[in-house]
Amino acid sequence: MSLLEVADLRGGYGAADEVVRGAGLTVGAGEIVALIGPNGAGKSTLLKLVAGLLRPRAGRVRFKDREIAGLTAPDISRLGLSFVPQERNVFGTMTVAENLEMGGFLDRAETHHRMEGLYTRFPMLADKRRAAARTLSGGQRQILAMAMALMNAPLLLLLDEPTAGLSPRAAEELFGTIVSLNQGGVAILMVEQNALEALAVSARAYVLVQGRAERQGEAAELASDPTVRDLFLGGSAPPMLSQNRGDLR
Amino acid sequence: MTILLQALLNGLVSGALLAVPAIGFTAMFAVLRFPNFSVSGVATLGAFAGYVAYAAGLQIIGSLAVAFAIAGAVGLFLDRTAHMPLVKQGALPAAIASIASGLVLENVVRLLFGNELRGYDRPIARDLRIGDIRFSPQQLETMAIALAIMLAVFAALAFTRIGKSMRASADNPELAALKGIRPQRVAMMASFVGMGLVGMGGMLLGLDSSIDPLTGTRILLSIFAAAVLGGLGSAPGAVLGAFLIGIAEEAAVLAVGSAYRAAVGFFAILIVLSLRPRGLLGERAF
Numbered sequence: 001m002s003l004l005e006v007a008d009l010r011g012g013y014g015a016a017d018e019v020v021r022g023a024g025l026t027v028g029a030g031e032i033v034a035l036i037g038p039n040g041a042g043k044s045t046l047l048k049l050v051a052g053l054l055r056p057r058a059g060r061v062r063f064k065d066r067e068i069a070g071l072t073a074p075d076i077s078r079l080g081l082s083f084v085p086q087e088r089n090v091f092g093t094m095t096v097a098e099n100l101e102m103g104g105f106l107d108r109a110e111t112h113h114r115m116e117g118l119y120t121r122f123p124m125l126a127d128k129r130r131a132a133a134r135t136l137s138g139g140q141r142q143i144l145a146m147a148m149a150l151m152n153a154p155l156l157l158l159l160d161e162p163t164a165g166l167s168p169r170a171a172e173e174l175f176g177t178i179v180s181l182n183q184g185g186v187a188i189l190m191v192e193q194n195a196l197e198a199l200a201v202s203a204r205a206y207v208l209v210q211g212r213a214e215r216q217g218e219a220a221e222l223a224s225d226p227t228v229r230d231l232f233l234g235g236s237a238p239p240m241l242s243q244n245r246g247d248l249r
Numbered sequence: 250m251t252i253l254l255q256a257l258l259n260g261l262v263s264g265a266l267l268a269v270p271a272i273g274f275t276a277m278f279a280v281l282r283f284p285n286f287s288v289s290g291v292a293t294l295g296a297f298a299g300y301v302a303y304a305a306g307l308q309i310i311g312s313l314a315v316a317f318a319i320a321g322a323v324g325l326f327l328d329r330t331a332h333m334p335l336v337k338q339g340a341l342p343a344a345i346a347s348i349a350s351g352l353v354l355e356n357v358v359r360l361l362f363g364n365e366l367r368g369y370d371r372p373i374a375r376d377l378r379i380g381d382i383r384f385s386p387q388q389l390e391t392m393a394i395a396l397a398i399m400l401a402v403f404a405a406l407a408f409t410r411i412g413k414s415m416r417a418s419a420d421n422p423e424l425a426a427l428k429g430i431r432p433q434r435v436a437m438m439a440s441f442v443g444m445g446l447v448g449m450g451g452m453l454l455g456l457d458s459s460i461d462p463l464t465g466t467r468i469l470l471s472i473f474a475a476a477v478l479g480g481l482g483s484a485p486g487a488v489l490g491a492f493l494i495g496i497a498e499e500a501a502v503l504a505v506g507s508a509y510r511a512a513v514g515f516f517a518i519l520i521v522l523s524l525r526p527r528g529l530l531g532e533r534a535f
Contacts, residue, residue, distance in 0.1 A: 051427065052426075053423060053426070053427070072426070072431075073423075073426040073427050074426055074427075074428075074429045074430065074431050077427055077428065077429045082427070083427050085423070085427070088421055088423070088424060089424060090424075091416070091420040091421055091424065091425075092420060093416065093420045094413070094416060094417065094420060098413060098416075101413060102413065102414070102417045102425070102428050102430070105414065105429045106428070106429035108410070148428070152428070152429070
């Protein structure tokens with residue numbers, strides 16, 4: 001049984017602007033799934049439709065065996081699905097500690113305990129707890145954004161281009177963090193422009209083209225498929241990711 | 250020198266009184282994203298609600314609580330029924346509707362209480378003096394109450410869950426919704442508290458002088474100028490802007506006469522929008 005099932009999903013930003021046109025995908029419990037594709041394919045829009053930031057025009061979205069299409073973002077978060085947007089994913093005017101508190105807004109009783117756990121896991125957040133989030137570097141901000149999502153103790157994390165704008169080293173560290181989060185039991189659906197790296201850490205992947213999932217399969221299979229490589233991955237050899245990535249400190 | 254110091258003191262008192270409604274105005278802008286000009290009518294309503302409560306025997310703090318509750322409730326009702334349905338079309342239609350709401354409220358007050366000036370019947374007390382500078386104990390009391398209200402607002406925003414969720418929504422409403430914060434609830438809270446502060450501001454200004462149906466209209470420009478000067482959406486900015494406008498208005502009275510006092514607000518808005526459109530403290534919400 002899949003944790004998330006999306007079928008025939010349609011939607012976009014306006015009545016005349018349907019970006020996602022009948023997309024479908026599944027994410028199993030504890031799985032990392034990558035969503036790749038060219039610019040404008042509707043990847044980010046699909047995540048927003050699932051997370052409740054946009055209202056689907058048609059189709060089904062089932063999470064934990066419950067229909068969530070059309071629910072509001074706060075209601076979907078309450079069920080244990082956390083979305084980390086690509087941009088503006090922290091409250092810039094608030095401190096790191098306040099950001100984490102807001103991340104745990106739905107579960108006040110656990111807030112303090114979870115914050116301490118995240119400070120241990122990401123010592124950078126503990127060091128910067130009183131700093132305004134807008135003063136953090138790009139990589140630190142992504143870590144904070146993910147930590148905020150973890151404050152909700154999610155079963156599924158939706159990550160929209162988590163490495164966008166990061167240096168290669170910071171991006172690699174962030175992929176390491178994503179893998180370690182997944183090893184802790186969190187399922188991840190990730191949209192990434194950095195497709196080869198994303199496929200290297202994912203179990204399965206979907207290739208989205210013009211709002212539909214055109215290809216799907218094992219991530220390793222797709223990474224070595226010549227058509228997929230030529231169309232979306234730049235045609236080069238897959239990178240050898242280091243095996244011993246640490247969390248971003 | 251004495252005249253300048255006296256003007257400075259008067260400016261600080263005016264600034265403190267102006268800061269309370271200016272915080273309300275800017276907090277509503279931060280969350281609801283339109284300039285709510287019905288604060289003119291709501292300030293007048295608050296001043297009269299406090300007046301009635303005070304005349305009925307309540308003390309100043311109790312009367313302020315009545316002004317807060319009535320102004321907050323009416324402001325919330327106007328936002329839900331007349332302003333917020335228009336925000337989807339943009340800030341301008343909602344802002345124009347709020348001007349109309351302010352006029353309606355002003356005329357409701359005129360219908361109920363007439364046009365004459367009214368004063369809070371406070372006990373007469375001898376002025377206090379430091380050297381040649383004079384100030385009344387009532388002025389001091391009113392200023393202390395305004396400062397206490399400001400402190401309470403900042404403490405609520407900094408330390409309470411509701412305050413933090415309002416700041417989060419003002420900073421990034423979409424992300425706030427993803428964290429489980431309900432935008433409608435925060436918007437209603439912002440309307441109620443913001444308009445409540447405006448109502449208390451109207452009463453505090455009435456305590457310092459007198460009230461009539463135009464009480465709110467007279468301070469509307471100063472409230473707006475204070476918020477723009479500090480940075481629309483920034484509560485510390487509104488306080489800074491209110492003190493600067495209060496002092497500038499007193500300085501203008503000294504320099505060019507009281508007829509030009511009202512020009513200070515226009516001048517401040519013109520300068521800020523030309524040189525630093527985001528205001529002195531930018532859009533740092535709270």
